[in-house]
Amino acid sequence: MIRIENLVKTFGTKRAVDGVSFTVERGEVVGFLGPNGSGKSTTMRMITGFYPPTSGSVTVGGHDVAESPLDAKRLIGYLPESAAAYPEMTVESFLTFAAAMRGLKGEAQKKAIARVVERCFLSSVRRQSIDTLSKGYKHRTCLAQALIHDPEVLVLDEPTDGLDPNQKHEVRNLIRELGRSKAVIFSTHILEEVDAACTRAIIIDRGRIVAQGTPAELRAMSATAGAVTLEAQGATAEKLSALGRVESLDGVFRIYPRDASQAAVLAAAIIELVSREGWKVRGMFSERGELDEVFRRITLPDTVKQ
């Protein structure tokens, strides 16, 4: 549904987005990750037609955003990073405006508003003016606007920003659910959301894609992925080192596999060794790898960039 090819956006001499290509199909929820200033919002603004790309192309549902912007925009629901909404309007009148702009009238309009009010938990503030809403409610109002026409493509820039833990959970569920029938791309700084909602994640840094894959694939890039942690009475690093590189701390050992093929059989080998030596096992588990470790390793921190 979303196809991006060689997208570039420069601001003055700065290349905010530098040759990004990817696709998002129907049924996918793509998490868009990257450090601050890496170009996530800029990319999303080009998808939604707010920024014209310096070069490269964006097509949404087969419509080139530069050539037939209206057709493309009709398919998209967009939550901007600022989650801005007209402050002097009430939630209800704002949603009515959004629905009317999407061509919804009469009964269909009423139904659409009722649906998003329920989905975004806005019924208690329906008649409240937007400038008196708390940050989280403002955010949800803008999210409701993005969903009002039941779009086929959703572009959500930090949809869980400013929400309380319960609402974060609800929004993640909502995104996952929407992803079954739509193409969804959302940016986030919360790595657990990748596990909670995404079918795939893309990590960008300084305007370039540095990694992408399913959450499991990304996690496997972690240095600790596949390692086994063992806590057992009598165990020694010396004996364990026959199986792989060993780190030990206070009687807890972490054994790293030598290569990917060994990773699959490492746990079995350790269990065999444990029973042969007669060690008393207190705990043992294999590491899935940490997303934030992967993230940190493949993206340069801000402080280094400057």
Place this chain on the structure above:
Amino acid sequence: MNALWIIAKRELAGYFNSPVAYVFLVIFLLVAGFLTFTAGAFFERGEAGLGAFFGWHPWLYLVLVPAVGMRLWSEERRAGTIELLLTLPVTTWQAILGKFLASWLFLALALALTFPVVLTVNVLGEPDNGAIVAGYVGSLFLAGAYLALTCMTSALTRNQVVAFILAVVLCLFLILAGFNPVTDLLVRWASPAVVDTVAAFSVVTHFDGFQKGVLDTRDLLFFVSVIGFALFATGVIIRSHRAG
């Protein structure tokens, strides 16, 4: 309904949702009344016409029209809602025209509320009502020209006050270019041809005809081109912000 009208409707409702609109209407009517009856010596003139009324409009609008239009785009940019608006299925032109028309309608309403002046002259004497209609049409276009320029300045900045000041300066230039005391001064240094050219850019020169009851297409064309040019420039400015 067309997206342009939905935008216009929202914008217009925005005026009436805040007390500012009512304050504006009251101030407009008070000042218009004061200028006409006191400063314009309406009764002392002893003529059955609205010269005293319309004559003040270029000055009256100088402050009031920028006040109405200053928020159109600057507020949209400051609040970030411009990103929302322009990613809805509308073209930039529909958005610009929609907002402009909403404010213009609001100004038209303010102007329409001056109808007691028309009633007064009709009670007092037998005015040329055709000339009065022409005066109203001219006044509406005058307001439209100021408003389009305000649209343009409000697209330039996130700050409403800056937009207001820029608009006043631009409109003031359009008045002064043809204002008699200024043209008299200019004649001392420049050839009459130059002075006439400068005066041709003045709203005063073009508004004069309407006041006298003459609907000249050239005058109309002048106001329409000022509006067209300023709205076009607004579009260019809005696009340039996004181009980076």
